[in-house]
Amino acid sequence: MKLELNGQTREVDAPDEMPLLWALRDLCGVTGVKYGCGMAQCGACTVHLDGKAVRSCVLPVASAAGKKITTIEGLSPDGSHPVQVAWAETDVVQCGYCQSGQIMSAAALLAEKPDPSDEEIDRAMAGNICRCGTYQRVRDAIRRASSMRRARR
């Protein structure tokens, strides 16, 4: 089947029910998207499907065919997406493993709600677990990205 992945068309030979996560990682070699739980509990596998954040570990690859799939690799060509810039300025990352998913969730949130309330941030990010406990700086970075976008307008 054909996947629209980060602006390119990729042909993959996968059984329909294979989770998108493993098609991306093992068949397309796109490893920024992470495995953490396999049951949509931790958010490490978050990607955008037509701009919406989805958990790729429970999404059959067949249902992603024909839709625009964006992984962390496709969020910006050089790490310049406002969320990534805010992440760097806030010094968010620790081990880094969950951060692709955190950033993809945050980017989807801000695309939909450019100026989210604290509660909206909490709600949008509740599905992303970080064992290093970077949550506080994640929250700060989302606020920073939001104000950067405001300033840019």
Next chain:
Amino acid sequence: MTLSRRDVLVSGAGLLIAFHVPRKGRAAQMDKKPSVDPNAFVRVAPDESVTVLLAHSEMGQGIWTTLAMLIAEELDCDWSKIRVEHAPAAPAYAHTAYGLQMTGGSTTTWSEFDRYRIVGAMARAMLLRAAAERWKVRPRSLRTESGFVVHRTEQLSYGQLAEAAQRLSPPASVELKPKKDWKLIGKPMRRLDTPEKITGKAQFGIDVQVPAMRTALVARSPVFGGKVKSFDASKARAVPGVEQVVQMPSGIAVVATNFWSAKLGRDALQIDWDPGAGAELDTGKLLASYRELAKAPGTLAAAKGDADAALVGAARRLEAEYDVPYLAHATMEPLNCTVRLEGGRCEIWTGTQFHGVDQMAAAQVAGVPPQNVIIHTPFLGGGFGRRATLDSHFVAEGVHVAKAAGVPVKVVWTREDDIRGGHYRPMYVHRIEAGVDEKGLPQAWRHTVVGQSILTGTLFEKFAVKDGVDAQSVEGAADSPYLDAVAARKITLHSPRNQVPPQWWRSVGNSHTAFAVESMIDELAWAARRDPLEFRGALLADKPRHLRALEAAATSAGWGTAPPEGRARGLAVHDSFGSIVAEVAEVSVDARKRIRVHKVSCAVDCGQVVNPLGIEAQVQGAVVFGLSAALLGAVTLKEGRVEQSNFHDYRVLRMPEVPDVTVQILESDAKMGGIGEPATAPIAPAVANAVYALTRQRLRSLPLRLT
């Protein structure tokens, strides 16, 4: 500062420096004679890059930046030209205090504070001499400035000097900068690993791709210590993508072209297990048996005076029992290990905290000399102790599978494998009896600790287990700073054994001893009708660092002022890994009796500060880690089987549950301590003490649950 021995390595790439500091108590390192070639700590290249090699693993704690700061401070290089790499497994990278290459115990920064600065100073001295020879002047007439050697109006870059410098012999000794001249140490520095980690480029073990590599999942015994009786792999082999099913010591491995096929294949295995004696394990019964044990004293761990007699003679006697469950680390990156056996070499890609031990274990399984085991270390997706395994089980297993399959293999653990895989923070019970005087101050203290020893039966036993007492089982209890004010005390330990593999878990023994001791101190304060802060102050009167931390945290939390309606505060201070952390938690309880932590005010004294931005992150992270355990974490067993399996039933804190954590760093002249772990331990008692202040219910079991 002078080095006793050093090796300078020469390569075409520029200047490389490696050296070995003398060490005592050298534990088992695989190779007596350091092999020279890859042992470099810094590489200055003609392209102006300065590459720092890390003798320890970056698992989130920030050493990728901190150790680079130490070298850059002395080398005076351009910070933007710094690159960082993990070092290979080799004797040159042995821990300066432990003699074995490893990452753990919150030791990296203090144990490398001298070595990495010396390396930077040596490299700078050689670049200076190279420039002096070029200009035919004395090195003393030169200075350095951010990657350049400067002579009057002329300058040469480090890159221009790198090749000449590599031909020089290293200085016999180097002078380190006095503290007043530091430009980097003590300044907030952003992480050097951020660009890779925010773009998906950072490579973790699970991301490793090796030519012809296959992915394997292993079916391990559902009961600890169980063995395969027989198995039928016919359905597994029929799964598309599954290539092999092989048996090896830890179970049955399904080897496939990709993870998903391996998982479907493993699901299709039919295995008849002989569960063995582990099938009897039941954490409810285990807890009851630990409580029974706690009624009688165990092996003596520490004592002063006659605690038994003092308890009998005390004006008032209080006793309490505390318990904590098994805990999984649940690192975000599940364990994995990639192995290629080829040409008498065993190449391993894995996120490990334990290079020295893993190299030996892999050599044994692969049947090659340890120096032929090459360990490549990608980033670690969390460690917390889980990747420092005393039995190297996940590395040894990877080698077994690669050997049995005859192809390069990446063994991947699922989250279920991780949660059910043992190697937990062990369950513990603490019983404390205190005899107090008329002011409520303890005069007698009898503390009985019950729980599995992590180190008994391992290669570290001879270093850490003395007279039957594993020091890590009683750390923070036997040496509690409160006890100096108690005339008669006795701390004893029972170390029952069972089939559950125990493991270091962020803050190790302190994760349970701080809960017991700080809860009991709080109970004594309330029993004496004294303010918990004032009461602790009375006991710690001659401990200025503890007092300062307590007062700083309390002031920041507004201790002594009324908390917002429906909230209360609790505090704790704990001394571990050479650092002192005080924490005040502000909590409320909702209508469903769930505990909500709103704010945590921390004050930390870790001695000399290297990177305050990193310290803040570690303290915030440790509080969240400890709070997950305090409010949610428990692994339970029934009929030998772990009842939890993934994040839905082994809950950890999520963003809406995370408090605001403020961190005050109290710089002091004390010996540098650790920072990765010490803030983990005080949060559970701080919250329990706050819950008591709010509800007058004393919660003595973790996770904390109101009834």
